[in-house]
Structure formats: structure tokens, C-alpha cells
Amino acid sequence: xxxxxxxxxxxxxxxxxxxxxxxxxxxxxxxxxxxxxxxxxxxxxxxxxxxxxxxxxxxxxxxxxxxxxxxxxxxxxxxxxxxxxxxxxxxxxxxxxxxxxxxxxxxxxxxxxxxxxxxxxxxxxxxxxxxxxxxxxxxxxxxxxxxxxxxxxxxxxxxxxxxxxxxxxxxxxxxxxxxxxxxxxxxxxxxxxxxxxxxxxxxxxxxxxxxxxxxxxxxxxxxxxxxxxxxxxxxxxxxxxxxxxxxxxxxxxxxxxxxxxxxxxxxxxxxxxxxxxxxxxxx
Numbered sequence: 204x205x206x207x208x209x210x211x212x213x214x215x216x217x218x219x220x221x222x223x224x225x226x227x228x229x230x231x232x233x234x235x236x237x238x239x240x241x242x243x244x245x246x247x248x249x250x251x252x253x254x255x256x257x258x259x260x261x262x263x264x265x266x267x268x269x270x271x272x273x274x275x276x277x278x279x280x281x282x283x284x285x286x287x288x289x290x291x292x293x294x295x296x297x298x299x300x301x302x303x304x305x306x307x308x309x310x311x312x313x314x315x316x317x318x319x320x321x322x323x324x325x326x327x328x329x330x331x332x333x334x335x336x337x338x339x340x341x342x343x344x345x346x347x348x349x350x351x352x353x354x355x356x357x358x359x360x361x362x363x364x365x366x367x368x369x370x371x372x373x374x375x376x377x378x379x380x381x382x383x384x385x386x387x388x389x390x391x392x393x394x395x396x397x398x399x400x401x402x403x404x405x406x407x408x409x410x411x412x413x414x415x416x417x418x419x420x421x422x423x424x425x426x427x428x429x430x431x432x433x434x435x436x437x438x439x440x441x442x443x444x445x446x447x448x449x450x451x452x453x454x455x456x457x458x459x460x461x462x463x464x465x466x467x468x469x470x471x472x473x474x475x476x477x478x479x480x481x482x483x484x485x486x
Contacts, residue, residue, distance in 0.1 A: 236390070236446035237473025238270040240417035242286050242322050243339045244365045244392040245450050245472035246479040250400035250409045251357035253312045253347030254296035254485065262292045264466070264481030290320030292341075294485075300347060307352035314345045316363070339367040343394075356401040361413075365392040386442075388421030396450055407456040407464075412449075415472055419444045448473030462486060 248264045266288045293316065300312035318341035343363030351357050367390050396413020420443045454468025466481045 236417040236419050236444045237415070237448040238268070238475055239367075239390040239419065240392045240394075240415035240446070240448060241270070241450075241472035241475035241477055242266075242268045242288055243320070243367060243390065244341070244363065244394045244415055244417075245452070245470065245475075245477050246468065247361075247396070247398060247409075247411050247452060247454070248292075248466040248468060248479055248481040248483070249294070249398065250402075250407050250456050251347070251349075251359045251398040252400065252407075253345050253350065253357075253359050254294050254314045255299040255309075255312045255347075256296045258296045258486060260294045260483055260485030262294075262466075262481050262483035263290075264292065264479055265289050266477055266479040269476045286323050288320055288322035288339075290318050290339075292316060292318045294345065300350070308355060309350040309352075310348070312347035312350050314347075316343045316345055316361075317341065318363075318365075322367075335370065337367050337370040339365055341365040348397075351401075356399055358397065358399045360397050361395070363394045365394065367391070386421055386423045388419045390417060390419045392417045394450070400456075405458040407458075408453075409455065409468075410451075410453045411470070412451045414447055415450055416447045417445070417473075446473070452477070452479075454479075456483075 245268070246264065246266045248262060254260055268286050268288070270286060294314050295316075296312065296314045298311070298313040299309070301310045302308075303310065319338070320340075321336050321338050323336050341363050343361055345359055345361045347357065347359045349355065349358040369387050369389050393416040394413060395416075396411050398409050398411040400407050400409030420441070422439060422441050424439050450470065450472040452468050452470025454466060454470075457465045457467075459465060462485055464483045464485075466479075466483060468479050470477050470479075
């Protein structure tokens with residue numbers, strides 16, 4: 204009878220641990236969602252001008268996002284990091300829109316855009332010096348709601364979907380005294396934002412506002428106490444977090460020479476500060 208009671212006690216404690224871990228991980232991922240949304244999808248480096256049919260632009264950019272990271276279980280104090288990301292982008296016009304005679308205004312010029320980039324993130328909580336990288340890609344549509352010519356500003360509305368490959372968010376080392384765990388996830392972000400800009404000689408300041416809808420689906424594994432690094436997990440599970448956050452940014456494009464521009468912007472997404480710089484060439 205006693206062995207049976209012991210088995211039930213062990214099963215109860217184990218199920219309680221799994222439930223507690225699942226809840227902690229879900230909470231952790233929900234808290235992390237705005238950070239990863241800011242890291243991979245909260246920059247524009249582009250004015251409100253939209254290329255029309257037959258026009259195309261290429262850009263290279265770099266962003267830095269300030270965020271804090273902590274363990275969902277062990278209560279380690281959050282530490283601040285400035286995570287960088289690098290990307291390349293192409294915008295290609297697919298429709299010239301409708302020209303309004305006598306005004307110089309063009310409505311609903313449309314372009315598609317695609318990005319491919321790499322970002323860095325902490326791979327081991329409590330060991331901030333160890334980082335790893337992941338890749339992401341974006342596909343989207345940019346509509347020049349108003350292309351104002353000489354007298355009026357340019358305004359555009361964009362919708363962009365960004366996805367990443369699998370990454371390790373937390374990876375606690377296997378020990379002889381503690382249950383260890385690891386978590387992997389794939390952030391996905393839908394970004395909707397509007398940009399307004401006005402060219403002033405060789406400069407074109409712009410401002411943008413929008414929202415990030417960030418979803419992080421992930422898996423976690425529990426490992427029994429052991430000194431072996433090859434030990435198999437005794438429990439696996441799936442978790443997810445979703446969060447929407449406001450995005451704003453302000454920046455300026457500077458014309459270096461015909462068809463070549465530099466861009467710099469600063470902004471905030473989900474309470475995370477971002478700083479971005481880049482270069483764009485277009486025809």
C-alpha cells in the first residue's frame with residue numbers, strides 16, 4: 204500500500220510541477236512577445252513615398268532594440284540587453300494608382316515588399332554573454348494612400364507579416380540537484396502601420412504609427428536532475444503567447460546623390476526602444 208501511495212504522491216508533484224511550469228512559461232512568452240515584435244518588425248527605414256509600377260528600391264539596415272530578459276522559473280533578476288538585427292529589403296511597384304488632374308496628387312499607388320534578416324537574442328538566462336542568432340523573413344503590401352507631389356505630403360499604409368526560424372529562448376543547464384528545462388519558440392508578427400513624410404530639399408522627415416500583433420508558439424522540455432548532458436527529457440509540452448503593442452517612430456531620409464539615400468529613425472514598440480539606420484537605392 205505504501206509504494207502505491209508514494210507513486211500517487213510522485214505523480215501529483217510531477218503534474219503540479221508541469222502545470223506550474225506551463226503557466227510560468229506562458230506568462231513568460233506573453234511578456235516576451237512585445238520584445239521580439241520590436242526586435243524584428245518595428246522599424247521602417249522608409250518614407251511615406253511608394254514606388255509605382257516599373258520602379259524598385261533596395262535597402263540594407265541595422266536596428267538595435269533595448270529589452271530586459273529574465274527566467275520564468277528561477278526568478279533571476281532581469282538584465283538589460285541591446286539586441287541588434289540586420290536586414291535587406293526590396294520594394295517593387297505593382298500599380299501606379301490614380302492620378303488626379305490639376306492637383307499633382309496620385310492616389311493608391313501600390314508596391315510589394317520583402318525582407319530577409321538576422322537578429323541576435325540571449326540563448327541562456329543568467330549567462331548574458333552567450334547569445335545566438337536566428338533568421339527572419341517578411342512579406343508585405345505598401346499602399347501609397349496619397350502621393351502629394353511638390354505641395355502635399357506623402358502618406359502610405361503598410362501591412363507586413365514577419366516569421367522567424369526556431370530559436371532557444373531559455374536553456375537552463377542540466378544539474379545534479381535541480382530539474383532543468385529548455386524552451387524553443389517561433390515568433391510571428393503582423394505589423395500594420397502608416398507613414399507620413401514630406402521632402403524638404405535634400406531631406407525627407409517622416410513619422411509612423413501602427414501596431415504589432417505578435418504570436419509566439421513554443422515547446423518546452425523538462426529534464427530530471429542529472430550531471431549527464433545527453434539525458435532524455437521526461438516531459439514535453441507546447442505553450443504560446445500573444446500580445447498586441449503600439450508602434451511609433453520618427454526619422455529622416457537624407458539624399459546623398461541621385462537615387463541613393465541614408466535613413467535614420469528612433470521609436471518605441473511595446474515599451475521597447477528601437478534605433479535604426481540604413482541605406483536605400485532606387486530606380
